[in-house]
Amino acid sequence: MITTSKALEHYFCVCCSARVEHCIDYCPKCQTPICLSQSVALQGGGHSFISVLGASNAGKTVYLGLLLDILSKGSEDFRGVAASPFAVDLQEYVVTSLENRAFPEKTPAEADSWQWLHCKLSMQQGKTKRTADLISPDFAGEAIAMEIRRPGLYPVVEHVVSRSTGILLLCDSLRVRDHGASEDLFATKLAAYIAAQHELHDDKAAQEGRGPSVAVVFTKCDACPESTVDPAVFASSNVRRLHDFCQQKFKRVAFFATGVAGSTALLSDQRGWRSRVPFHIQPHGVLDPLKWLLAH
Numbered sequence: 001m002i003t004t005s006k007a008l009e010h011y012f013c014v015c016c017s018a019r020v021e022h023c024i025d026y027c028p029k030c031q032t033p034i035c036l037s038q039s040v041a042l043q044g045g046g047h048s049f050i051s052v053l054g055a056s057n058a059g060k061t062v063y064l065g066l067l068l069d070i071l072s073k074g075s076e077d078f079r080g081v082a083a084s085p086f087a088v089d090l091q092e093y094v095v096t097s098l099e100n101r102a103f104p105e106k107t108p109a110e111a112d113s114w115q116w117l118h119c120k121l122s123m124q125q126g127k128t129k130r131t132a133d134l135i136s137p138d139f140a141g142e143a144i145a146m147e148i149r150r151p152g153l154y155p156v157v158e159h160v161v162s163r164s165t166g167i168l169l170l171c172d173s174l175r176v177r178d179h180g181a182s183e184d185l186f187a188t189k190l191a192a193y194i195a196a197q198h199e200l201h202d203d204k205a206a207q208e209g210r211g212p213s214v215a216v217v218f219t220k221c222d223a224c225p226e227s228t229v230d231p232a233v234f235a236s237s238n239v240r241r242l243h244d245f246c247q248q249k250f251k252r253v254a255f256f257a258t259g260v261a262g263s264t265a266l267l268s269d270q271r272g273w274r275s276r277v278p279f280h281i282q283p284h285g286v287l288d289p290l291k292w293l294l295a296h
């Protein structure tokens with residue numbers, strides 16, 4: 001539970017619980033933005049961290065940006081609204097880019113340029129209504145890779161992963177299909193990093209159900225329909241090491257396929273630079289992994 005002084009001259013960091021003064025922009029210990037801790041402290045209530053992890057180019061920014069957009073248009077059963085104005089920035093950036101037929105830029109490796117999703121979710125389960133605060137940063141894939149190589153280099157990644165009750169591990173389904181081994185090895189290293197941060201050192205930890213729920217999500221399924229037929233079978237056929245490691249280490253693990261763009265094409269400009277452009281937004285299965293994480 002977050003507590004604040006009456007005058008809110010200082011806060012407790014929502015991520016690492018360090019005491020932070022209101023006049024600085026980022027927590028000196030873990031680099032979480034102070035505006036996020038302020039927003040949580042002022043609004044009160046519990047909150048769940050969900051990490052969205054994956055290699056560079058896995059589709060994290062597109063997925064997170066569309067997630068809030070879809071949640072905000074959701075039904076009574078499952079709906080989410082931005083908890084503060086800064087939490088709309090990522091949605092605005094991604095939706096505007098896609099509407100202009102462009103994918104967002106690669107996320108810079110500097111932690112102070114990352115955008116954070118902070119959203120108030122409401123869920124109807126039978127006659128019970130549940131609410132939860134969802135907090136998820138949009139990490140850069142490069143920073144995740146560097147943190148795995150040298151744990152502690154990006155304290156914010158380390159703190160958020162160890163605080164997360166649910167983790168979305170994104171894998172590019174096209175790369176999984178066409179370059180299975182490299183994608184498999186990176187994702188397995190990432191899963192091992194998650195297990196280490198949650199201190200899941202032996203099989204007993206998994207049997208006891210300790211550790212986060214892990215949703216392995218194959219992105220860009222519009223370009224790789226094979227991944228949608230049965231994502232768990234797709235995983236065991238194409239990323240066997242990841243599949244087996246997750247089954248062994250995490251008690252709660254499930255596999256999903258999502259897509260955001262209905263169709264895309266590679267276009268060249270006058271200088272010969274080639275870039276992939278989306279023709280229209282046609283989300284597929286974006287909410288399913290999140291619903292599963294919140295139910296497990």
Ligand SMILES: Nc1nc2c(ncn2[C@@H]2O[C@H](COP(=O)(O)OP(=O)(O)OP(=O)(O)O)[C@@H](O)[C@H]2O)c(=O)[nH]1
Nearest residue numbers: 056057058059060061062103107140141220260261
């Ligand atoms: N076909 C298709 N391509 C997608 C989709 N989502 C993302 N892409 C492609 O994947 C690229 C990377 O997506 P991003 O969301 O920027 O990837 P990221 O994981 O945030 O990458 P970093 O910022 O480098 O960590 C985009 O530029 C698109 O070319 C999708 O739903 N369908």
Ligand SMILES: [Mg+2]
Nearest residue numbers: 060061106107
């Ligand atoms: Mg990104």
Ligand SMILES: [Zn+2]
Nearest residue numbers: 013016027030
């Ligand atoms: Zn902190």
